[in-house]
Amino acid sequence: MKIALLGYGRMGKAIEEIAMNRGHEIVLKVSEDIATYELDKLEIDVAIDFSIPSAAYKNITTCFENGIPVVSGTTGWLDDYEKAKKICDKNNSGFIYASNFSLGVNVFFELNKKLADMMKGLEDYTVEIEEIHHMQKLDSPSGTAISLAQQIIEKNSKLKGWQLDHADSDEIPIFAKRIKDVPGTHTVTYDSTIDKIEIIHSAKSRQGFALGAVVAAEYLKDKTGVFTMKDVLSSLFEN
Ligand SMILES: NC(=O)C1=CN([C@@H]2O[C@H](COP(=O)(O)OP(=O)(O)OC[C@H]3O[C@@H](n4cnc5c(N)ncnc54)[C@H](O)[C@@H]3O)[C@@H](O)[C@H]2O)C=CC1
Numbered sequence: 001m002k003i004a005l006l007g008y009g010r011m012g013k014a015i016e017e018i019a020m021n022r023g024h025e026i027v028l029k030v031s032e033d034i035a036t037y038e039l040d041k042l043e044i045d046v047a048i049d050f051s052i053p054s055a056a057y058k059n060i061t062t063c064f065e066n067g068i069p070v071v072s073g074t075t076g077w078l079d080d081y082e083k084a085k086k087i088c089d090k091n092n093s094g095f096i097y098a099s100n101f102s103l104g105v106n107v108f109f110e111l112n113k114k115l116a117d118m119m120k121g122l123e124d125y126t127v128e129i130e131e132i133h134h135m136q137k138l139d140s141p142s143g144t145a146i147s148l149a150q151q152i153i154e155k156n157s158k159l160k161g162w163q164l165d166h167a168d169s170d171e172i173p174i175f176a177k178r179i180k181d182v183p184g185t186h187t188v189t190y191d192s193t194i195d196k197i198e199i200i201h202s203a204k205s206r207q208g209f210a211l212g213a214v215v216a217a218e219y220l221k222d223k224t225g226v227f228t229m230k231d232v233l234s235s236l237f238e239n
């Protein structure tokens with residue numbers, strides 16, 4: 001498969017290594033305004049976007065307009081996600097966005113939903129989320145922490161939203177910490193005066209995120225439509 005990397009930083013480099021080990025070819029590495037690259041002169045099967053929040057929407061939609069499907073893991077741009085989906089459909093292209101591509105985190109998401117369902121009637125417990133990442137991370141809270149909060153809110157109608165660092169009683173507080181070299185740790189805690197329940201996912205490296213993104217690109221090749229990591233993982237478990 002011929003892959004374009006939109007963003008060639010920590011994740012772009014980790015994806016390159018895994019993609020090449022799986023027999024794919026990197027035909028383009030985009031590091032600045034996508035308008036400066038001649039996409040129409042290259043054969044690209046799938047673009048993988050791990051860039052920066054302010055560039056992701058333009059990167060993604062420019063690819064759709066050039067007939068290139070996109071796997072995006074960039075966080076911090078999701079206010080434009082619905083618009084991006086429409087542009088994907090209009091151009092008959094393919095799209096997968098995930099706040100976290102690691103298999104382990106996607107299992108953790110399912111655990112989080114199940115736990116939220118069990119805890120929703122237990123009013124003695126309050127819920128909070130903590131995320132820890134490396135010092136270079138641009139967005140806060142992490143996309144994964146926002147996904148975790150949204151999953152809990154969907155299960156518990158008494159919770160109306162989330163806030164960074166503090167929250168009203170009907171909201172989930174998300175605490176974001178920045179510590180040198182941490183690839184990504186997420187904790188969901190339910191606390192009462194009697195006890196505490198915690199679920200934790202700790203990434204040991206970026207390898208899991210990168211592998212998930214390449215597997216998602218393999219799934220997306222030659223497909224049209226908007227998909228999620230759930231679709232990708234279901235297809236793996238079918239085989
Ligand atoms: N969904 C997931 O599983 C994961 C998502 N991420 C997200 O991926 C993004 C990238 O993370 P890292 O690689 O750690 O960041 P990074 O800062 O190492 O890399 C970003 C790269 O984008 C480049 N860039 C700047 N402007 C650009 C433009 N207009 N077009 C294309 N590239 C441009 C920068 O030069 C930089 O090399 C972040 O939003 C991060 O939160 C990170 C890990 C996992």
Ligand SMILES: O=C(O)C1=N[C@H](C(=O)O)C[C@H](O)C1
Binds near residue numbers: 075138141145183
């Ligand atoms: O910026 C990172 O590094 C990560 N970003 C993603 C997020 O915002 O959730 C995923 C992962 O935790 C690493």
